[in-house]
Amino acid sequence: MSKKRILVISQYFYPEQFRINDICAEWVKRGYDVTVVTGYPNYPKGEYYKGYGWFKRTKQRWKGVKIIRIFLLSRGHGAVRLALNYLSFVVSGFVWAFTTKIKADYVFTFEVSPMTQALLGVWYSKRRKIPNYLYVQDLWPENVETVTGIHSPLVIKPIRRMVDHIYKNCDIIFATSESFVKEIRKRLRVNKDRVRYLPQYAEEFYKPVEKRSVPEIPDDDSFKVIFTGNIGQAQGLDILPRAAQLLKNENVKFIIVGDGREKDNFLGQIEKYGVKDMFVMIDRQPAERMPEMLCSCDVAFLSFADNKLWRMTVPAKLQSYMACGMPIIASANGETKSIIEQAACGVCSELGDAKALAESIIKMRESDIEKMSENSTTYFFDNYEKKKVMDKIDIFFK
Template structure:
């Protein structure tokens, strides 16, 4: 098949769109990716890229076309708005040009956020009547209202109408969490369009490549958080947990691998409360390093704020953590928490409950190595059964293949 993947984010940015494109290409499909100039998450354009550099590339056999955008900067509201809509506009122009020279059998929209990423796919559909498969990884306008703090009814109504239009234009709506179904069905009769299509872990994590050199980690019971350190991840509750454990459980060490908008808050909190001996911030590392980091941890921490939209979400790091064979400590609600309980691969406490998280970490730190290894193995087996990339992509091929 000739497949077009439309996504604002692509290699060298680290998103599932990379795995999808490269795996489909490896399986013999002709894959084109319409994407943006890489600038996530720092908000600055990556070295080697620019308005006139590497706008067209071939990566692992995949044709990559990069549309102009305004960089997201530090992620403030106006900057993000300009980033989202500038890419949607310029990518839509690129899509018209692309669809005039190449016939596509399927268009896949990879949408971690924003919803406006659908617009270029819509241009291709209008030109070629190509079916569009909408991989919804972030619910709008809920995300705009809860995570973005937008309360204006006219703005929310505008985006609700936009979402309904995109759902109407979709051949299938692929959801990463079964909890998304309720929100989607509230916007229209899309029951026959919805397909469950979960996240997976990168091969570099699930394959267990432990050769990447990482910093020496502190001695003690190592609680590792890896990934984006942003508003949704509820760093306030994690920091208050560290504060509760500071005096009586100094053997419990929090290790944060990653970066994001809340990192200045984390640094300030550590300094203000004297947590330098129990909380360590290591910064960002490439995905290739994650297997080595996970292997060095005793337990892996995942968290989301207690908000309705987050309660419907399964963070992608849950699958990554499971694939590593390490036990998980979760401070979240909803499907993500239920998955961990179902797999018996760790511990789950309510979102935002730093008291319960502190108690659970105390309990986990006293468990023997055999018990923790048993939970880690349970998670890996659950991952192998439900979230392997190969199985997910085979399912995707089945969904998009002409019937």
């Protein structure tokens, strides 16, 4: 019997660090023939990775996955350049979808912003008359309004029509939170049950490791709060320098591992509040290093900017933190808060409330964080373990 062929559409792929990398590698292990259509890697800094760029390394193999890179303008800096980045992938994808000779049995689009990339899956699946699956990580047009601040009907209505068109032409729509499922179902006129909840998992290398010193992190007796990942507008990290100012007389350090478009602004906030000595900034690291960095600290932190959309969002780092058995401090409401409280693995404070966050950190320092650590791991294996999540997708590839 020949292998089932999965065509994956994802604007971001290896060496960029997104979970779709691991999903594709797992499909190869499960016996599928996997081809990924993606762009030139440039996330999160907005600059092409070394060795990549205009028409360089357009075809690759990685862990058995065939990679096809179509033209993509780098993100650069500023809203106009970002819009051109989104547009370039769609234009390149339109040409590719209607000219490629590659055949597949299924299309699977991994949708983090921009949603526009899902058009490639629609075009290709219609041409080949095959099932089209969509995995929604970012809700549009809500994400556009939240991130850009644009609410004009002249902009939002066309985006909404595009999203409706994409949803209409998907056989199954997976969504990363129960709240997303409800919102998407509201948009559908028929077959609402084709929207399915599919939580994110953490790669298998995310697991508790023995606490040990890491060169980049001070080996002292401070209470260490670590954040890993993208430093962007959505993460709402501006709350940390404000909370740190309130904790200047406490032995607390904030370990920030990552990079992103808002990093310079974040560093400016640290300077503004006079808390530079309380922060350790570490550049983006390979994902495989995250467990040792997490487990060298006391608690892990996540937050959002204060917005309705983020209350419906469950960030991928929550699963990664839980898989490593990390107690969690969160400045979050909505579904993320509900999960942390249900798991009894941490403390949540109100979005944007620096005073409440500072109090939460003190509370965590005096709590039974070992018990929270155990709860975190238990909840992860009960709800987000990789095999369980992948098996749910597998049902639709038979």
